[in-house]
Amino acid sequence: xxxxxxxxxxxxxxxxxxxxxxxxxxxxxxxxxxxxxxxxxxxxxxxxxxxxxxxxxxxxxxxxxxxxxxxxxxxxxxxxxxxxxxxxxxxxxxxxxxxxxxxxxxxxxxxxx
Amino acid sequence: xxxxxxxxxxxxxxxxxxxxxxxxxxxxxxxxxxxxxxxxxxxxxxxxxxxxxxxxxxxxxxxxxxxxxxxxxxxxxxxxxxxxxxxxxxxxxxxxxxxxxxxxxxxxxxxxx
Numbered sequence: 164x165x166x167x168x169x170x171x172x173x174x175x176x177x178x179x180x181x182x183x184x185x186x187x188x189x190x191x192x193x194x195x196x197x198x199x200x201x202x203x204x205x206x207x208x209x210x211x212x213x214x215x216x217x218x219x220x221x222x223x224x225x226x227x228x229x230x231x232x233x234x235x236x237x238x239x240x241x242x243x244x245x246x247x248x249x250x251x252x253x254x255x256x257x258x259x260x261x262x263x264x265x266x267x268x269x270x271x272x273x274x275x276x
Numbered sequence: 277x278x279x280x281x282x283x284x285x286x287x288x289x290x291x292x293x294x295x296x297x298x299x300x301x302x303x304x305x306x307x308x309x310x311x312x313x314x315x316x317x318x319x320x321x322x323x324x325x326x327x328x329x330x331x332x333x334x335x336x337x338x339x340x341x342x343x344x345x346x347x348x349x350x351x352x353x354x355x356x357x358x359x360x361x362x363x364x365x366x367x368x369x370x371x372x373x374x375x376x377x378x379x380x381x382x383x384x385x386x387x388x389x
Contacts, residue, residue: 167319196375206320206365206379219376253319255375263374267312267319 165189167256167268175274181242184271188235188256194218195237196265197229200251209252212237213259241273249275280368282380289356290388297351297383299366304347306368310377311340311351314363323364324351356387 168187176182188195196211196219208221212231229239235256241248251270257263281300289295299309307328312320326333326340326349333340337354353360366380 194375198377205381206367206377208376208378211375219373221376255319257374260374264322264325265310265375265377267321269317269319 167254167266169252169254169268169271171271172269173272173274175276176244177276178244178246180244181240182244182273184239184241184252184254184273186237186239186254186256186268188237188254189266192256192258192266193235194257194259194263195231195235196255196257197237197239198253198255198267199223200253200270201249206253209239244275246275249273280366280378280380282366282383284383285381286384286386288386288388291357293356293387295353295356295360295385295387297364297366297385298348299350299380300346300348301368301378302347303368303370303378305370306378307371308374309340309342309349309366309368311338312365312367312379314365314382320365353385356385358387358389361385361387 170185194213197209200206211219215231226242231237253270255265255267310325311323313323314320324335324338328344339352342349363382363384367377369377
């Protein structure tokens with residue numbers, strides 16, 4: 164069974180640009196959640212999508228958005244990039260139950276110059 | 277109240293030693309406490325998890341001890357090996373929100389020969 168796939172692996176953008184990251188969950192998983200990982204703030208929850216609907220949201224500004232498609236694939240968008248958005252963005256998938264195991268991808272390393 | 281405090285920040289043990297990583301939480305709504313292991317360049321991977329109705333759980337060389345009254349939990353790694361060298365994160369989430377994990381700040385473990 165293929166794991167969680169995130170593309171691209173690395174991305175370099177400049178301030179003010181926007182970026183879209185992609186995540187393909189494990190087959191059969193309906194929940195996709197996104198996390199930001201930085202050395203200073205650690206791992207922080209961004210949002211979760213389940214059956215194409217945002218089910219949970221973290222404390223990030225509206226510049227961070229996402230969506231989920233009918234095949235459970237998800238995209239995350241960050242508009243008007245800031246230097247502080249440089250981070251490893253991790254996607255995790257699960258079946259969607261209340262205490263399901265999360266499976267993380269290897270992440271997209273975003274650098275904002 | 278959403279924080280999970282983790283210590284130590286880093287830990288060096290010899291092969292065969294028993295590293296112990298501690299976490300404390302404040303939010304009494306948390307009812308699921310997983311531990312994740314992360315290697316460089318990879319996403320976190322679930323090691324073991326516990327619910328507050330159990331005081332200890334063991335899976336292979338990994339053991340979680342849980343003290344509900346003190347709101348603390350810890351990870352013990354028995355007979356540690358160089359391959360266990362990684363960063364370990366404790367986490368917690370409230371009932372019904374498996375994807376919305378609050379992570380500790382991480383412990384970088386190095387197991388020497």
